[in-house]
Amino acid sequence: MFVEEVMNLVELHLVRNFRVGLPGVDGLSTEQRKRLTIAVELVANPSIIFMDEPTSGLDARAAAIVMRTVRNTADTGRTIVCTIHQPSIDIFEAFDEVLLPNIWKMKLLFLC
Secondary structure, three states: OHHHHHHHHOOOHHHOOOOOOOOOOOOOOHHHHHHHHHHHHHOOOOOEEEEEOOOOOOOHHHHHHHHHHHHHHHOOOOEEEEEOOOOOHHHHHOOOOOOOOOHHHHHHHHHO
8 A cells, every 4th residue: 555655656656567668768768767766765664865866867847747756755744855956946946945055165175
């Protein structure tokens, strides 16, 4: 039953019997593969999830779908920490909190 909840949460129930396949050849799309990766982690029922650029390599539409999955996951009470490089305004606004590091201070720390 928990697996069914995860499948619905990441919106993969329609492709539940598909093979993962080879990237760009057959099976799941890149965006579906990213959501599958999130689902695999969710099955362990973590209270916090770290994601490193979950939208990298995706077009705007696919990135929005993946971020909807991330938002749905956050709405279940889990804490999600992720890095995003140059998000669209829609993706940026999906976050509850945003931390913008001062890149110059970080560089100075590494030089000292």
